[in-house]
Amino acid sequence: MLGECDVERRRTVDQADVNMFAGLTLDFHPAHVDHTYAEARYGGRLVHGMLTFSLVTGLNVEYNMRAISYGYEKVRFPAPVRSGDTLVARAEVVDLKPHRKPEIGLVTKRYTGLNQNGVVVFSCLHTLAVDRRNVA
Amino acid sequence: MLGECDVERRRTVDQADVNMFAGLTLDFHPAHVDHTYAEARYGGRLVHGMLTFSLVTGLNVEYNMRAISYGYEKVRFPAPVRSGDTLVARAEVVDLKPHRKPEIGLVTKRYTGLNQNGVVVFSCLHTLAVDRRNVA
Amino acid sequence: MLGECDVERRRTVDQADVNMFAGLTLDFHPAHVDHTYAEARYGGRLVHGMLTFSLVTGLNVEYNMRAISYGYEKVRFPAPVRSGDTLVARAEVVDLKPHRKPEIGLVTKRYTGLNQNGVVVFSCLHTLAVDRRNVA
Amino acid sequence: MLGECDVERRRTVDQADVNMFAGLTLDFHPAHVDHTYAEARYGGRLVHGMLTFSLVTGLNVEYNMRAISYGYEKVRFPAPVRSGDTLVARAEVVDLKPHRKPEIGLVTKRYTGLNQNGVVVFSCLHTLAVDRRNVA
Amino acid sequence: MLGECDVERRRTVDQADVNMFAGLTLDFHPAHVDHTYAEARYGGRLVHGMLTFSLVTGLNVEYNMRAISYGYEKVRFPAPVRSGDTLVARAEVVDLKPHRKPEIGLVTKRYTGLNQNGVVVFSCLHTLAVDRRNVA
Amino acid sequence: MLGECDVERRRTVDQADVNMFAGLTLDFHPAHVDHTYAEARYGGRLVHGMLTFSLVTGLNVEYNMRAISYGYEKVRFPAPVRSGDTLVARAEVVDLKPHRKPEIGLVTKRYTGLNQNGVVVFSCLHTLAVDRRNVA
Numbered sequence: 001m002l003g004e005c006d007v008e009r010r011r012t013v014d015q016a017d018v019n020m021f022a023g024l025t026l027d028f029h030p031a032h033v034d035h036t037y038a039e040a041r042y043g044g045r046l047v048h049g050m051l052t053f054s055l056v057t058g059l060n061v062e063y064n065m066r067a068i069s070y071g072y073e074k075v076r077f078p079a080p081v082r083s084g085d086t087l088v089a090r091a092e093v094v095d096l097k098p099h100r101k102p103e104i105g106l107v108t109k110r111y112t113g114l115n116q117n118g119v120v121v122f123s124c125l126h127t128l129a130v131d132r133r134n135v136a
Numbered sequence: 137m138l139g140e141c142d143v144e145r146r147r148t149v150d151q152a153d154v155n156m157f158a159g160l161t162l163d164f165h166p167a168h169v170d171h172t173y174a175e176a177r178y179g180g181r182l183v184h185g186m187l188t189f190s191l192v193t194g195l196n197v198e199y200n201m202r203a204i205s206y207g208y209e210k211v212r213f214p215a216p217v218r219s220g221d222t223l224v225a226r227a228e229v230v231d232l233k234p235h236r237k238p239e240i241g242l243v244t245k246r247y248t249g250l251n252q253n254g255v256v257v258f259s260c261l262h263t264l265a266v267d268r269r270n271v272a
Numbered sequence: 273m274l275g276e277c278d279v280e281r282r283r284t285v286d287q288a289d290v291n292m293f294a295g296l297t298l299d300f301h302p303a304h305v306d307h308t309y310a311e312a313r314y315g316g317r318l319v320h321g322m323l324t325f326s327l328v329t330g331l332n333v334e335y336n337m338r339a340i341s342y343g344y345e346k347v348r349f350p351a352p353v354r355s356g357d358t359l360v361a362r363a364e365v366v367d368l369k370p371h372r373k374p375e376i377g378l379v380t381k382r383y384t385g386l387n388q389n390g391v392v393v394f395s396c397l398h399t400l401a402v403d404r405r406n407v408a
Numbered sequence: 409m410l411g412e413c414d415v416e417r418r419r420t421v422d423q424a425d426v427n428m429f430a431g432l433t434l435d436f437h438p439a440h441v442d443h444t445y446a447e448a449r450y451g452g453r454l455v456h457g458m459l460t461f462s463l464v465t466g467l468n469v470e471y472n473m474r475a476i477s478y479g480y481e482k483v484r485f486p487a488p489v490r491s492g493d494t495l496v497a498r499a500e501v502v503d504l505k506p507h508r509k510p511e512i513g514l515v516t517k518r519y520t521g522l523n524q525n526g527v528v529v530f531s532c533l534h535t536l537a538v539d540r541r542n543v544a
Numbered sequence: 545m546l547g548e549c550d551v552e553r554r555r556t557v558d559q560a561d562v563n564m565f566a567g568l569t570l571d572f573h574p575a576h577v578d579h580t581y582a583e584a585r586y587g588g589r590l591v592h593g594m595l596t597f598s599l600v601t602g603l604n605v606e607y608n609m610r611a612i613s614y615g616y617e618k619v620r621f622p623a624p625v626r627s628g629d630t631l632v633a634r635a636e637v638v639d640l641k642p643h644r645k646p647e648i649g650l651v652t653k654r655y656t657g658l659n660q661n662g663v664v665v666f667s668c669l670h671t672l673a674v675d676r677r678n679v680a
Numbered sequence: 681m682l683g684e685c686d687v688e689r690r691r692t693v694d695q696a697d698v699n700m701f702a703g704l705t706l707d708f709h710p711a712h713v714d715h716t717y718a719e720a721r722y723g724g725r726l727v728h729g730m731l732t733f734s735l736v737t738g739l740n741v742e743y744n745m746r747a748i749s750y751g752y753e754k755v756r757f758p759a760p761v762r763s764g765d766t767l768v769a770r771a772e773v774v775d776l777k778p779h780r781k782p783e784i785g786l787v788t789k790r791y792t793g794l795n796q797n798g799v800v801v802f803s804c805l806h807t808l809a810v811d812r813r814n815v816a
Contacts, residue, residue: 155289
């Protein structure tokens with residue numbers, strides 16, 4: 001339903017998670033893995049934007065076997081996330097429209113990520129293609 | 137420079153990486169972590185779209201201390217990635233434009249991810265804000 | 273409700289998970305980490321019984337802020353689990369009784385773990401103490 | 409020998425270990441992974457009971473190729489463990505009895521887990537079936 | 545005692561371990577993480593020489609609180625290790641000599657690493673400084 | 681070129697990395713994993729010498745497909761590294777000499793590891809065999 005909001009889901013992102021993510025993705029920018037550099041410049045090591053993004057989408061994942069991800073738009077990172085911050089994920093349906101195939105519906109959700117102080121640190125639009133037919 | 141292409145960077149994504157990513161992001165969809173389900177439906181367990189995305193951006197990361205990520209558009213996953221596939225990342229500058237602050241330039245790159253057979257599995261546009269002033 | 277069954281939850285346990293668990297717990301028995309030994313003796317490396325147990329309880333975890341674990345009884349491992357097997361978790365309420373504090377109820381559940389072929393590989397009884405008062 | 413005590417074995421459990429364990433088992437209860445929630449309610453994030461249990465059994469593991477785990481009873485968690493605590497494991501033989509197969513002996517050990525302040529945080533009884541015949 | 549040999553200790557090194565090691569050390573050479581490249585060139589992905597070295601020293605670690613590592617010499621990697629191989633570690637005392645401080649003895653051990661087929665894949669000399677005084 | 685110095689590369693080593701390394705290598709010496717013991721004795725938990733060594737070589741890795749590692753000499757650990765320290769890696773060419781096969785050159789580099797305060801915590805000599813022929 002348009003405007004429907006799911007409950008909040010939360011997880012703290014620790015430096016251990018940032019290091020693991022760097023190892024998975026090869027992004028070892030000093031903002032993420034060099035304490036001395038990051039402390040002086042940002043007041044602490046930063047969580048990779050893509051980890052914030054991945055965690056917000058993961059916390060919002062639907063175990064709906066009839067939906068597949070179509071794509072993302074307007075991916076923005078309005079405020080930094082530091083290791084030790086706790087991320088809260090929200091999802092809201094903002095658009096529903098038909099696909100050229102009548103059995104498919106396109107659902108667009110706005111995902112928002114906030115930190116423990118309520119500051120918005122992430123937002124994007126996620127469009128999913130959902131098969132409307134009954135599936136056994 | 138517009139049209140400039142960086143060299144290719146590659147990494148195989150193993151099921152161990154998929155499991156680790158699921159643990160970091162809480163996305164335990166059976167397509168990623170249930171071998172029986174995924175084998176029957178997709179011919180193998182799928183790499184999370186966000187892990188593909190994160191790895192393509194990680195392989196393309198620039199250790200440029202004057203650039204910050206502005207955002208992503210047109211994020212698409214045209215073909216599935218299975219655990220065991222090897223991802224290749226490419227980046228190409230597609231747009232350069234001024235920001236309202238004269239010292240900032242906006243650089244837009246197209247990131248492309250391919251598998252070991254040359255099939256495009258990922259694409260997006262990444263805009264970075266770059267400080268053009270000399271920095272010590 | 274007595275006899276109530278939750279839906280099935282599943283996850284494949286890969287050798288990467290077994291290695292990680294060995295590193296967390298210091299249990300490097302050759303049945304788990306020596307391929308040559310385990311292949312000859314068991315037809316493959318075995319998943320730690322405690323990882324099977326932890327995964328069955330994790331898949332069954334309830335995000336009920338008023339319940340705390342009281343303890344486990346009759347923990348049994350009737351058949352081996354090999355790395356690569358997929359675990360299915362089931363929970364069934366088998367007993368409800370009052371605690372000496374009237375606001376507390378004791379709920380006992382039987383947890384069962386099965387592999388992808390429907391063989392029971394784990395069972396135990398888990399008793400939880402639940403606060404029956406309304407909590408804001 | 410009845411009453412025999414092994415030497416102490418110890419390991420600090422860090423939040424990184426708790427996060428890794430959550431990822432392996434899918435137990436992301438906020439008591440373990442949400443710093444804000446856990447700090448207010450428990451004075452810090454809690455180690456999963458099953459990680460404490462797994463670590464106590466891992467620290468006590470015997471590399472005895474003739475012993476197999478029969479099962480656990482009376483598993484209790486008398487005090488909470490917070491991330492950063494150091495666990496000490498102890499094992500004591502409390503019962504020896506014959507199996508109906510004469511070549512098998514049943515050994516029951518009491519496992520105890522303590523924190524760095526000597527507080528008992530875990531206990532259980534572990535019964536192992538040991539093959540008494542000489543094995544090459 | 546000179547010539548004394550400890551028992552064998554073994555562990556299989558899986559690709560998951562290689563990936564984790566790459567993430568910890570930033571050595572993402574394609575010989576280790578690019579399946580297509582490594583398969584064509586080496587018949588499989590190679591274990592980092594430093595992971596082989598670290599595992600051989602780890603399997604040989606002595607929990608002797610009076611010994612500290614002085615250094616390594618003649619570190620050699622005579623044959624490649626592929627992910628999936630099982631490493632066996634051996635240690636042999638090859639030299640004992642006094643330090644200029646009379647309370648210290650220098651013990652030199654030869655560490656050898658073999659694969660599951662008995663091929664020597666690693667060797668080095670490790671010198672430890674051991675405090676000979678009684679310590680409470 | 682003899683005397684040539686590469687730019688500095690840095691990474692903070694967190695306790696999470698030390699725990700992971702212990703799990704990969706089985707070196708669970710209390711200096712690395714027992715906070716109480718290590719705090720009293722060393723003012724904090726120590727990074728494994730082999731992790732320092734592996735990180736220095738990893739930070740210095742060359743993606744030169746024509747070079748292979750010949751071996752290491754004079755591996756020394758002049759000062760302790762504690763978890764939380766930031767390692768800086770340097771490499772300097774100190775020797776070039778021909779191999780008995782004319783197409784091979786032997787390059788010896790001195791690797792140095794420093795902490796965030798400029799204290800040398802690691803040094804070694806690394807000899808690489810480089811194929812001087814043109815390779816497609």
